[in-house]
Amino acid sequence: MSMCDPTSYARSVAELRRITRRHFFSECGVGLGKMALTSLLFGGWNELLAATTAPSTMPASAPRTFKGLHFPARAKHVIYLFQAGAPSQLDLFDYKPMLTKYDGQPVPAEFVKNQRYAFIERNAALLSARYKFNKVGQSGQEISEMLPHLAKVADEIAIVKSMHTEQFNHAPAQIFTNTGVAQIGRPCIGSWISYGLGTENTDLPAFVVLQSAKGTSGGSANWGCGFLPTTHQGVMFRSKGEPILSVANPAGIDAHMQRESLDLIRDLNAQRESAVNDPEINTRISAYELAYRMQTSAPELTDLSKEDPKTLEMYGAKPGQASFANNCLLARRLVERGVRFVNLYHEAWDHHTDVAGGIKNQCGETDQASAALIMDLKQRGLLDETLVVWGGEFGRTPMVENNPAIGRSMGRDHHPQAYSVWLAGGGIKPGITIGMTDDIGFNIVEDPVDVHDLQATILHVLGVEHTKLTYHYQGRDFRLTDVSGNVVKKLLA
């Protein structure tokens, strides 16, 4: 080839570019066509995710459903209200009259068998529910008097009283609930969903994490992407201070200077690109432009002061504060703008002592906002397309925890055998309760749902077949539900 021949030169440049692109995308584990197609369809953040997003095998979707990965979806967003620390199901959802009857008496031996506990003796006394339960709504579901707001939307939610897990301590149980494996290092559900479905808003991450009360026991592994590409990691938004790390300009640099600086970066990068024909430089240019768009959109997104005062009141949200209520409202704003998965953490339910006081306080922090989120989503027509999940990492014992040596009394210890969660919104049958525990709420006697079943069900309503969403790593295909998981059909609308 002669460099003086313009046609062959142009052809060779095109060839070089093609090879470089192929090389780049093969490094990321997928082919060129997929990248090209997805970025044509979406652009922006999706363009960056696209190189690493799972291939869709879905046929054309029917009306009133959404594009899923394997079949039409009933929901396209998830808001997971993770109640970290493990709330007491026996004081909130799983009413046990027999516990009241035998309050203060030792737990019958046949229940406990070889069970060992972290803090209590095997023969600890039973502890009755600390609060009254009411049958609420048309559906007549039983809900604690400590959840008066949730009671008003009881007909919108499906309660599962038969959740169980295999993990006993907070960090592994939280990580298990999120990643399907108790050991750290696997991708969490939000990352899998980002990998499977991408996002609908090109200016925002697909997967956002919000945190209230204290930090989580499981830490960043709860929203980590494990072996999936890093773009699928949960991005933490802060309800106080800078919403996203480094989203604000440094001191003294105003919007003009920032724009002009980015113009310089773009121009110099573009000059270099035309000199060396490296398409990765174009990716860099789009990443910087997207960063700029995030700088302009993020402050507006997290500024709750523009919300209708009635909406703020409904949630109990106060602009500028860091709270569960603010995060619930922010979650609605995020899904409204197309964010795929919003994961709220409220680490505050580890009531080893004074479970009555703890429940009262935390219901005070969370009940109104959780119910408001459902009502607000419904009013805006978003509940049909959004799955809301509420739950912790395990349950609490029917037996009392008393330990004067460490200042504990009238608490409940960890209980992986049975706990309650609820789901609402897209794809979920409203106003039902499934599952049943025995007379003292110790073991499950009907419709057990394990963590992988819940994960499979969440993926199902999003149009994802949990056995097919896999990622090849270290010589084998991995998936969120590991080697188990059954969709809980009774929960589906």
Next chain:
Amino acid sequence: VDGEIVRDIALSSAGILCDRVGGPSVFPPQPPGISEAAYSPFPWPTSEGPDRYRRGMYTYQKRTTPYPMLITFDGPTSDLTCTRRNRSDTPLQALTTLNDTVFVEAAQRMAQHILAETPNCDARDRAKLIMRICTGRSPSDDEVNRVVKFYDLEMKRFTDQKADPVAIAAVAGISGKSDEPELAAWTLVCRSVLNLDETLTKD
């Protein structure tokens, strides 16, 4: 390029990288509210002096609350053995190298060095020097023209439009100098050049 190296490139371009080997972990600046938001909040005594500018690999690691910059740049957590790091190019990385204290300080220090070491040079020479330091090659005339055009534009902001240069140039030891507008404008130049694809991916 690994996240640690992204940091090292910025610090070494600025001439402030401390190349001491070994010793206990250090605490380079990180955004507020990170260690406080952990399950067990832990102190983050931000390092001063040479330890502030140690190589990225010496950064203190907390399993549940890793150093944000390294995570943003595909650094592995201590959760899982890592045989090969992921590659990515994201807006969050751009925000970090544009706005994070570590990188802003590098730009400030770099501008300070450039001005101190080129007292008799004009803007073109300085632009060339900055490009050379960051990219390891001589820039084309077009590139130099573009950088100088930006420099002139920003100088105007400080001289004609009375933008405040002090905050931009502020880093320990810089204040109350008559050449503040120049320092601030060169800081902005250095910040942009430090953010070029070529700078960030220099192996």
